[in-house]
Amino acid sequence: xxxxxxxxxxxxxxxxxxxxxxxxxxxxxxxxxxxxxxxxxxxxxxxxxxxxxxxxxxxxxxxxxxxxxxxxxxxxxxxxxxxxxxxxxxxxxxxxxxxxxxxxxxxxxxxxxxxxxxxxxxxxxxxxxxxxxxxxxxxxxxxxxxxxxxxxxxxxxxxxxxxxxxxxxxxxxxxxxxxxxxxxxxxxxxxxxxxxxxxxxxxxxxxxxxxxxxxxxxxxxxxxxxxxxxxxxxxxxxxxxxxxxxxxxxxxxxxxxxxxxxxxxxxxxxxxxxxxxxxxxxxxxxxxxxxxxxxxxxxxxxxxxxxxxxxxxxx
Numbered sequence: 602x603x604x605x606x607x608x609x610x611x612x613x614x615x616x617x618x619x620x621x622x623x624x625x626x627x628x629x630x631x632x633x634x635x636x637x638x639x640x641x642x643x644x645x646x647x648x649x650x651x652x653x654x655x656x657x658x659x660x661x662x663x664x665x666x667x668x669x670x671x672x673x674x675x676x677x678x679x680x681x682x683x684x685x686x687x688x689x690x691x692x693x694x695x696x697x698x699x700x701x702x703x704x705x706x707x708x709x710x711x712x713x714x715x716x717x718x719x720x721x722x723x724x725x726x727x728x729x730x731x732x733x734x735x736x737x738x739x740x741x742x743x744x745x746x747x748x749x750x751x752x753x754x755x756x757x758x759x760x761x762x763x764x765x766x767x768x769x770x771x772x773x774x775x776x777x778x779x780x781x782x783x784x785x786x787x788x789x790x791x792x793x794x795x796x797x798x799x800x801x802x803x804x805x806x807x808x809x810x811x812x813x814x815x816x817x818x819x820x821x822x823x824x825x826x827x828x829x830x831x832x833x834x835x836x837x838x839x840x841x842x843x844x845x846x847x848x849x850x851x852x853x854x855x856x857x858x859x860x861x862x863x864x865x866x867x868x869x870x871x872x873x874x875x876x877x878x879x880x881x882x883x884x885x886x887x888x889x890x891x892x893x894x895x896x897x898x899x900x901x902x903x904x905x906x907x908x909x910x911x912x913x914x915x916x
Contacts, residue, residue, distance in 0.1 A: 603704070603787050608683035610634040612650045615772045616689035619709060620655060622776035623687065628783060630661055632681040634691070637665045670695050685786055687779060688741065699741040704786050706741045708748070709779050711771045712805065713737060713755055715796045718746035719805035723771060724764050727830035729803060730822065733757050734767070736775040738782040740793055749793035751782050763832040763854075808835055815839040815852070817867035817915055821882040825857050828885075836891070839867075843913040850915075853897060854889040867915040876900045878915055 607630045609620050623630060633656040638647040649657075656663050662681070666674040675697060686706035688694065699706040712722035714737040719725075726734040735755035742748040754774055758767060785791045806812070808831070815824055815837050831837045836851040864870065864879035871877070877884040891897045892907075 603684075603789060605629060605704070605783065605787055606631045606682055606684050607783070608632045608634060608678065608681055608686045608702070609652075609656075609689075610686060610691040610694075611652045611689040612636045613690050614651045615711075615768065615775075616691070617651050617655045618772045618776040619687070619689045619779045620652060622780050623783065624659060626780045626783070628780075631683055632662045632664060632678075634664050634666065634678075636692075637667055669698055685783070687783070689775070689779065693745060694741060696743065707738050707751060707782060707786075708741055708746075709775045710737050710739065710746055711768075711775060713753060714739060714746060714750060715798070715800060716803050717805040718802070720807040722805040723768050724808060724830050725803070725805040727758060727762065727764050727767060728827050730826045731758055734771070736771055736778050738778055739796070747796055749795050751785065751791065751793055752778050754778055761829070763829045765833045813837055815915070817878070817880060819881070821857055821859070821880045821885060824880055824885055825855060828852055828855050840916040841913070842916055844908075844910045847916070848893050850893075851891040851897075852887055852889075853891070854887075856886040856888065857883060858886055859883040865914070869909050869913045869915065871904065871909055874901055874904055876904065876909075 605628055607623065607628055609623065609630055611620065612635050620633070633652060635650045635652040638649050640646065641648040653663055664674065664677055668674065678698065678701065684703040686699065686702050688706060688708040694706065710722065712726065713735040717725055733755050735753055737753045738751040740748040740751065756770060756774055813831055813835055815827060817824070828837045832853045836853060838849055838851050841848050841850045858877065860883045862879055866880055868879040869876065870879065870884070876887045878887065887900055889897055889899050890903070
């Protein structure tokens with residue numbers, strides 16, 4: 602059995618679950634690398650990452666480099682003397698970092714690699730209406746998400762599941778797979794498998810203003826899947842034209858209603874205290890949204906004090 606000295610790298614809540622599982626399994630974590638504190642909120646106060654908060658609560662040494670190639674940081678990392686590094690929801694590492702430990706550096710990715718390489722695999726699996734997804738561990742190499750795979754586990758995606766719900770399931774599934782991967786490394790029972798490069802691959806690019814905007818000329822299913830694939834973060838959005846004004850609106854929970862109608866795509870119909878938007882093949886029933894400068898609210902509350910003109914529509 603090998604004696605592991607682990608450096609863990611991660612930033613958001615998704616990574617905390619893996620770090621906690623590593624500690625619960627009584628592995629020796631000699632250091633944690635996470636993002637620098639960042640100003641956030643109205644007061645622009647410095648906010649610590651979820652991983653930093655958790656690591657400090659467990660008495661772990663924390664490093665927060667701004668430049669992963671900086672000589673001072675590399676010296677600090679070498680001083681920790683790790684023989685394996687675990688990366689969960691962090692950033693791309695330079696070779697001088699990932700090539701440092703004797704037993705390598707592995708990453709947890711929230712997809713069934715080689716599918717959905719990239720920054721937002723959980724979102725794109727739902728947006729593309731996949732029926733299953735999963736998690737993969739793999740050794741880092743020079744490219745992004747292409748290294749030899751160690752373990753994979755899959756999970757079904759429910760027809761109405763949001764990205765927030767799937768995120769939490771994959772977070773727990775991934776935490777277990779990280780520990781299983783460490784067990785294989787510890788026992789020296791590892792047989793990494795090169796990723797296939799002869800498949801038609803779907804990517805998971807970073808989410809931005811353009812690819813999170815709703816196109817009301819898409820089908821009802823496409824729009825519905827986009828919204829649930831972005832709920833609760835970063836949220837699908839559209840421009841609402843109402844009473845002569847245009848406003849950017851974020852849309853969260855919704856349902857589908859298959860129906861025939863003669864309304865133009867994006868047209869709004871308010872009936873029986875429901876907010877319905879016409880699409881190809883039926884209506885999208887919006888149940889929760891956010892107007893500019895307002896908090897998220899359910900549509901029933903919105904309709905108590907907000908009027909839609911006859912010409913109102915989503916653009």
